[in-house]
Amino acid sequence: METNAEKAHDTWLAAARTLLRTLSFRHIVGLIICSVGCVLLLGSLVEQIMSANPKMHRALLGGATAAAATALGTLPILFAQNFSRRTFDCFLGFGAGVMLGATAFSLVIPAIAAAKAAGSGSWEASLM
CATH class of the missing domain: 1.10.287 (Helix Hairpins)
Structure with a gap:
């Protein structure tokens, strides 16, 4: 047993x-x-x-x-x-959006602020 x-x-x-x-x-x-x-x-x-x-x-x-x-x-x-093509495209689009958001908020905005602090105007800072 x-x-x-x-x-x-x-x-x-x-x-x-x-x-x-x-x-x-x-x-x-x-x-x-x-x-x-x-x-x-x-x-x-x-x-x-x-x-x-x-x-x-x-x-x-x-x-x-x-x-x-x-x-x-x-x-x-x-x-x-398996994923449908549409679901796969949605995942890729979401991932791309996350990476673009990270780029904008972590790199571009601080770089513009640093350029302004160095004496550049708004337009010059955004073009650097």
């Missing part, structure tokens, strides 16, 4: 086998790459936190947050089967 632990183990094994059968080779490779990257990132994070450099600590925390958000954002794409 099987115990509850043995039944749970068999159920878990059956679920794992089903999951592995449904995943394609590219999904498995993608999961392995993401897992290895996360382990390396966490190892580096722990190492830098232990070094007690406050500037490095803040920079690493910000970078790790961005990396984790990027990795989390790739998971729906990794598990999606």
Whole structure:
């Protein structure tokens, strides 16, 4: 007679086998790459936190947050089967808009402000 632990183990094994059968080779490779990257990132994070450099600590925390958000954002794409052309175009358009927004707010506006602070007028600052 099987115990509850043995039944749970068999159920878990059956679920794992089903999951592995449904995943394609590219999904498995993608999961392995993401897992290895996360382990390396966490190892580096722990190492830098232990070094007690406050500037490095803040920079690493910000970078790790961005990396984790990027990795989390790739998971729906990794598990999606097929996209229609329209959906694919929407994703590309959204990504392009995010990058243009980042360029405008992180690069162009501060550059115009720096040019104005250096003595340029509004028109000259925007042309630089």
